[in-house]
Amino acid sequence: MSDDNQPDAxxxxxxxxxxxxxxxxxxxxxxxxxxGLPRLTYEYFERARREDQDLxxxxxxVERDVLGFPTWPHELIRNLALTSFFVGMLLLxxxxxxxxxxxxxxxxxxPAIILPDWYLYWSFGLLKLGDLNPAISLLxxxxxxxxxxxxxxxxxxxxxxxxxxxxxxxxxxxxxxEQPFWAAVGMGGVxxxxxxxxxxxxxxxxxxxxxxxxxxxxxxxxxxxxxxxVLKTMRExxxxxxxxxxxxxxxxx
Amino acid sequence: xxxxxxxxxxxxxxxxxxWMISASWYRTPSFESTRQLVAAPPEEPGTVFxxxxxxxxxxxxxxxxxxxxxxxxxxxxxRQAREALVVDE
Numbered sequence: 001m002s003d004d005n006q007p008d009a010x011x012x013x014x015x016x017x018x019x020x021x022x023x024x025x026x027x028x029x030x031x032x033x034x035x036g037l038p039r040l041t042y043e044y045f046e047r048a049r050r051e052d053q054d055l056x057x058x059x060x061x062v063e064r065d066v067l068g069f070p071t072w073p074h075e076l077i078r079n080l081a082l083t084s085f086f087v088g089m090l091l092l093x094x095x096x097x098x099x100x101x102x103x104x105x106x107x108x109x110x111p112a113i114i115l116p117d118w119y120l121y122w123s124f125g126l127l128k129l130g131d132l133n134p135a136i137s138l139l140x141x142x143x144x145x146x147x148x149x150x151x152x153x154x155x156x157x158x159x160x161x162x163x164x165x166x167x168x169x170x171x172x173x174x175x176x177x178e179q180p181f182w183a184a185v186g187m188g189g190v191x192x193x194x195x196x197x198x199x200x201x202x203x204x205x206x207x208x209x210x211x212x213x214x215x216x217x218x219x220x221x222x223x224x225x226x227x228x229x230v231l232k233t234m235r236e237x238x239x240x241x242x243x244x245x246x247x248x249x250x251x252x253x
Numbered sequence: 254x255x256x257x258x259x260x261x262x263x264x265x266x267x268x269x270x271x272w273m274i275s276a277s278w279y280r281t282p283s284f285e286s287t288r289q290l291v292a293a294p295p296e297e298p299g300t301v302f303x304x305x306x307x308x309x310x311x312x313x314x315x316x317x318x319x320x321x322x323x324x325x326x327x328x329x330x331x332r333q334a335r336e337a338l339v340v341d342e
Contacts, residue, residue: 096274100284204287 044073113203122193125200126158127151131213162189177238180231188224195219261324268317275310279303 048070069075116124130147145153169182176183195216202209276290279298286292298304 092270093274097277098281102285 041073041077044077048073115201118197121197121200122158123155125196125198125216126154128199128202129154176227177231177234180228180235183231184224184228187227188220191223192216192220257324257328261321264320264324265317268313268320272310272313272317275306275313279307279310 051070115121127148129151133143133145133147133150135141135143143150165185169179173179173182176186198205199212199216202212205212273290279294280292281289282292294307294310295303298307
């Protein structure tokens with residue numbers, strides 16, 4: 001947050017690994033960490049740090065920051081923590097939530113509302129764009145294609161647009177503030193995925209359908225515009241910070 | 254600051270988890286209804302355990318909301334106010 005407090009600039013990209021110096025803990029510091037798991041963890045990391053230091057001293061590379069992370073403990077402790085969390089959550093929920101094994105489906109009666117799985121709502125919503133299908137006056141107010149064909153074509157257009165994006169923007173930006181326009185496109189797309197999903201369940205949305213239809217297309221534009229404005233505003237400060245850091249590393253002569 | 258966020262977030266997520274478990278038993282008439290987790294609890298709970306469960310769910314609901322509000326809004330605002338009031342130390 002405040003770079004002014006740091007006396008020296010970090011040149012390693014913020015990996016948290018600093019060149020070894022006299023910071024090796026003393027024996028009293030080691031003895032103060034003698035409680036079970038913290039001590040165990042501390043000793044593992046200390047050993048890893050020591051191995052890293054030895055490798056660094058043997059290395060002929062100049063200014064090489066990271067030689068590699070040992071799988072144990074770095075990777076495995078993190079993975080064990082994540083695994084324990086999810087296994088524990090599965091056990092807790094399966095033990096405490098009430099079972100909901102419903103009645104068997106009746107094949108002879110069609111449900112009133114038929115919906116695909118939730119992650120396909122966006123595609124289902126694109127099938128409901130019949131209001132956008134223009135009636136051509138030259139054809140005597142006929143529609144050029146059936147609403148269902150139009151819906152399928154809408155899917156083709158959307159999937160095609162998503163497929164084209166990586167070719168238009170190579171993705172050299174590492175954070176949204178560096179390319180506000182594409183960040184805005186992304187936020188608009190995410191919003192549209194949500195609103196078109198809401199449109200697809202218009203039967204059970206507690207809302208006026210025509211208002212929902214308008215919001216489906218207006219909300220992504222609004223969100224994209226807000227994103228663009230915010231990021232564009234932030235970019236000046238971001239570039240200032242970047243330049244300041246650069247000039248602190250390499251002061252102008 | 255980060256600690257305050259984590260305290261609020263921890264309270265919110267743990268209390269909300271317990272609330273969800275309670276509400277899935279007592280505030281969900283059916284998993285096919287459109288009012289899951291928010292329906293009114295049964296008027297006359299069968300046993301004292303049901304009463305306790307409903308009470309615990311309500312307690313956890315407000316713990317989640319007020320806990321997060323306390324750590325994310327009230328305490329930081331209090332600190333800001335104190336910093337603004339105290340001129341120099």
